[in-house]
Amino acid sequence: MAGAGPTPVVLIDGPSGAGKSTLADRLAAAWPSGGPKPELVRLDDIYPGWQGLDAAIEHLTRHVLAPRADGLPAAWQRYDWANARAAEWHPVDPAHPLIVEGCGALAAAHLRFSEIRIWLRADDGVRKRRALARDGDLFRSHWDEWQHEWETYLGRDDPERGATIRLSGTTENPRTPAA
Structure with a gap:
């Protein structure tokens, strides 16, 4: 992360079950000392339902990344999945590094606001097993719906x-250089 400045924005994207949350947690835990610890925003907490990928991308741009880039107060609003409605707001301090993880993090609209952009891929079979083990039958019933949202995003933004x-969540030597 050398050269990224004291408060970089790190975006971590990839398909469901690729290991984005695990990578974000490990990155936050291993963040160098001597400065502020990074804030972590998970897009899973923002998507307004199973067809909410585009809405979460817009929300992140408008309420977090753009204001933060201007040194202004930023915040994101949690989506209450259990009650299917918007919930409380969470402030984001522009004086802290920021890690954003989730499907949609590398949307074209977000790139200009970030210094480090990580794409995490994984074998389709492995990632589906991981996602369903994590989220159970609820995700199973929405897998095809979410996959359609994901494929639309891939075709439009080419994240x-x-x-x-670029990293792999399913190989022994996961690092490959970016083109």
Whole structure:
């Protein structure tokens, strides 16, 4: 992360079950000392339902990344999945590094607001097993619906192309250089 400045924005994207949350947690835990610890925003907490990928991308741009880039107060609003409605707001301090993880993090609209962009890929069978083990039958009933949202996003934004780092969540030697 050398050269990224004291408060970089790190975006971590990839398909469901690729290991984005695990990578974000590990990155936050291993963040170098001597400065502020990073804030972590999970897009899973923002999506307004199973057809909410585009809405979460817009929300992140408008309420977090753009204001933060201007040094203004930023915040994101949690979606209450159990009650299917918007919930409380969470402030984001522009004086802290920021890690954003989730499907949609590398949307074209987000690239100009970030210094480090990680694309995490994984074998389709492995990632589906992981996602269903994590989220159970609830996700199973929405897998095809979410996959359609994901494929639309891939076709429109080509998120892997914006990555500065590409990793694999299912191989022994996961790092491959960005093009």
